[in-house]
Amino acid sequence: MRNTIYLKRNRKIMVHPGHNRLPLTYIATAMKNVENLGFTFSERLIAVVQTLSVDKFLDMYHPLVEDLKSLVGANAVFRPMYPNFPQQVMMASDAELYLQAIHHYLTLKLPEHAALERFPLLDQVDLTMIDLGSSEDFNQVIRNLIEAKSSISEADKEDIQWVIASYEDLSTVLPDEIPLKENVGFVVAALLKYEKADIKLIGKYLKTATDILRLAAALSDGDVSLATITQFRKFRRPERRLLLELLEQCGNKVEDMLRYKNRWIRLGEILHPAEYKHKYDGCKAAFDILRNNKPYATFGGKVEHALRQMDAGLAADLLKNRAGEFARRLDHLLRISDNALPMVAKFAAVAADVSTPVLLQVMAHFQHRNERQDLRTFFPKGNVGKAVAIQNTLPDIEAETCEAIVQICQSALMKRFSELPSLGDVYVDERLRRYMMPFAQRSASKALRTIVRGSRLEMPEGDTIRFFLWWKEGTVNGKHTGRVDIDLSAVMYDERWQYVEHISYTNLRSDRYTAAHSGDITSAPHGACEFIDMDIPSIVQYGGRYIVASLNSFTEQPYCELPECFAGWMMRKYPSSGEIFEPSTVLDRIDLAADTRIAIPVILDLVEREIIWCDLALKKHPYYYNNVEENQKGMVLMGKAMTTLKKPNLHDVFMLHAMARGRVVERAECAQTVFSVSEGITPFDISRIMAEFIA
Incomplete structure (x- = not known):
């Protein structure tokens, strides 16, 4: 179990050196097999594995393969309704697709189609390295989580x-x-x-x-x-x-x-x-x-009374001994103040006592305070990934005031960070601006890679994005789920978030661009799957920009009451080559286990070629048209909110650490400490970031 946790979190495993010489055929075969799952061994790991006996090697290898399969979803059997997807769906007549769907709805049996031999996978895959770990490093990973x-x-x-x-x-x-x-x-x-x-x-x-x-x-x-x-x-x-x-x-x-x-x-x-x-x-x-409802004057009651009386000075004086609360209410205090300067001075006096997460959020808020965003987005506290977006009606605050508050936050953070150990020469990757700080992970779903909501990941090369969904019926906590039907959909919008088209069980393919659904399966006693292929150039050429991936529990069971349900996506250069589900091409996989029936895992920005991580839940089925008033928690509103989100990003935070604790250099190879998307400390080292860099 320890290696399972370690592998999932850090792509490392612990292997104790032996005194043997393992035959090279064992190592070569093992590496070829894990390569098919998208992974490979580091030189350090190979060196230790070579010292194992055959029995010790097999004891290490078999659990490792099972863990890797689970990470990417290869532990499930993928049998879509149309086994020769996507060509089979694109080439079939409307009548054929309709009649086969009706037959399945009536009998719950899949159409009998022979799976044709597929051309071997042509995509070149960037393999993920599995490295050699240690007990000390593993313990630090857990300690980071606790801290x-x-x-x-x-x-x-x-x-x-x-x-x-x-x-x-x-x-x-x-x-x-x-x-x-x-x-x-x-x-x-x-x-x-x-x-x-x-x-x-x-x-x-x-x-x-x-x-x-x-x-x-x-x-x-x-x-x-x-x-x-x-x-x-x-x-x-x-x-x-x-x-x-x-x-x-x-x-x-x-x-x-x-x-x-x-x-x-x-x-x-x-x-x-x-x-x-x-x-x-x-x-x-x-x-x-x-x-007995006995009278008791509380601090909060006094503050609320001062705010109702529009007495910003009194409220600030009350809050000065509770610096975090002062910082959270600072925007409100400024809006009801006749003169901003005294309020800024009072904030400066308490800033050193404000926690790092709050300072970072206040800094980011006032950096973007007067940008004319249509929406303000909030993530309510709780165990379900919800987002609430409201119209932005805040009046502007003077630019000088905003700049002064940002400077106060930066100075307080720099002073705090300067007391930490030196980082030496530091390289900070500009691409980290696309990745959000991990402030609230309580509702984050289990995934192949843990990513913070609102972060933007670059799409790798390839023209076809392939979404996949797998679920299963069964018994949970002594109660059978009954028939379970989960639907995979992709909704397309233009650059103004006007609805373009959707691909789902009601529309298996597009007549305007290259997109197809693998067929609607409505029961999963032994597991079921659905796929959607989207050809990016054809959608962009037609005027589409955003794709919202959506998963809906049609039979109304919440995901937390299913034995297993997960979704993910691959990028394919040659979608007709290889198997429909190729583990090595999986970019991300996310478990659906929240107490909700609709999930939005990601939004794609096809023009910028970015994957916007959402991991959001909706309570009721959204409409496909753009109507903010009637669809306050629907897809369009969530799409607008997530694509315009302004939150503290990793680049700004790491740059503050670099300036306070070292010297910034322009090239990673010249640095002693590297903050980057792909090397050194990355956006996926979330437990370490939460423990060490939100100091």
């Missing part, structure tokens, strides 16, 4: 939990401090679950009442972000005493508990603090105030 200063995904949590469950000595992965409160709740709950914690160990992590609430949510398998309400389970008496003891030692309990008043009342009914006559007096008093 992340922004939220982590469910897949991240699964890997941390495995380590906590498996390690006897956790000192190599547990830091003295866990910066992110959500991670505190999850990690402490895992330590308690596997009986690897005492109050001395976990007490240093839990400092506020909200920390205790997150812990209770985690122990109940709920949402530690507190974005959704958790149904607390009945805690055992030792657990109740532990939660009360931890809560008792928290300062300023009442105000913190009032933020989530109803949840605390419910939790209090389960904890029963009144059962303990001579203990937990602070807890009893706090619950008494909550249950």
Whole structure:
């Protein structure tokens, strides 16, 4: 399992050297097989593998191949409705396609077509290197996740939990401090679950009442972000005493508990603090105030009152001791201020106490503050990848004010970063401007490569993008799914986001350009798949620019209730060569496991030849036409929002580190530290970025 995690995250595996000489045929055969999956071995890995006995080699090789197949989706059997796709669909008559679809809908049987022999794959594939790793490096990967200063995904949590469950000595992965409160709740709950914690160990992590609430949510398998309400389970008496003891030692309990008043009342009914006559007096008093609605003046109430009175000065004075809250409300404070200069000065006085993620977001916000964007886009906290876009009605703020705030943020960050170890000569790749900073990964789906929403990836060479979808029916948590029908669609828009056409089960091919769907399969007892081919030059020539990939659960099961469902895409230069599903050509693969029925994994910008990573979920089926008023959460709005998104990017952050901690050079080969898309520290090293560069 450790190598499975390591391979997925860092494309590394641990192999202990032996004292043998493995026959070269074994190494050559193994490398040829993994090459067919899009991977190869590094020289370091080959050197160690050569020292293994045949038995040790096979023990390493077979799990590795299974893990690689799972990463790219080759662990599934792909049998499309039309096995000679795409030509078979393009050449068939409308009547033939219609009658075969009706036959399948009535019988759930696939048409009987002989699969013709396909010409071998002609595409040249850039192979991904698998390198030799170490226990120390693996432990640092897990430690980075725990020390992340922004939220982590469910897949991240699964890997941390495995380590906590498996390690006897956790000192190599547990830091003295866990910066992110959500991670505190999850990690402490895992330590308690596997009986690897005492109050001395976990007490240093839990400092506020909200920390205790997150812990209770985690122990109940709920949402530690507190974005959704958790149904607390009945805690055992030792657990109740532990939660009360931890809560008792928290300062300023009442105000913190009032933020989530109803949840605390419910939790209090389960904890029963009144059962303990001579203990937990602070807890009893706090619950008494909550249950009986006793008056209690809170800090937040005072700030809100000042804002309602349009008294920016009073609000700022109240907020000066809570620098992060001051920074988040800075735009509002400036809009209601008669004079911006005093407000800017007050922000400058507290900027050093604002966390790095908030400073970076404030800096990016004011850098683009007066750009006339039609929409403002938000990603609500929670475990589902949702985006909300609203009309941008904010009035302008003077350019000098925006520039002053940006400079304050930069100065505070530079000073903070300068206290970190030197980076020496540093190269920062300009292409990193296309990649967003990883601030909120809690709802990120498990994928071949972990990428931040809004990031733009260059399309490799090739004219055909091939989307694929695979799903399966079965039993989940003791309940059978019933028939499951997932539909793969691609919707095309022009440069103004006017609808052009869609390819889906209702329109298997286009009469205007080269695009085809492999056929609508409506049941998957043994697994089912669908493909869509899109020829980029023909679409651009016709006036299309954007393609929104969409997946819809037609039979209404949420993806989290399916045994398995994943999607992905390949770039093909010669789409008629090779198999329909060629693992080595897979660019990305993403698991669909959220509590939703519609997913938008990516948007393609065909003119710029960029893949815009979305990993978004919609709650209801969107319409294909452009109507913002009636389609506020639909495809067009999401498309506009994601293609105009302005968020902190990796280039700007790494450049601040470079200037504060080293000397910027113009060529990677001259640098001691490299930040790039393809070498050194890359956008895909997310756990390291979250732990080390959001300092």
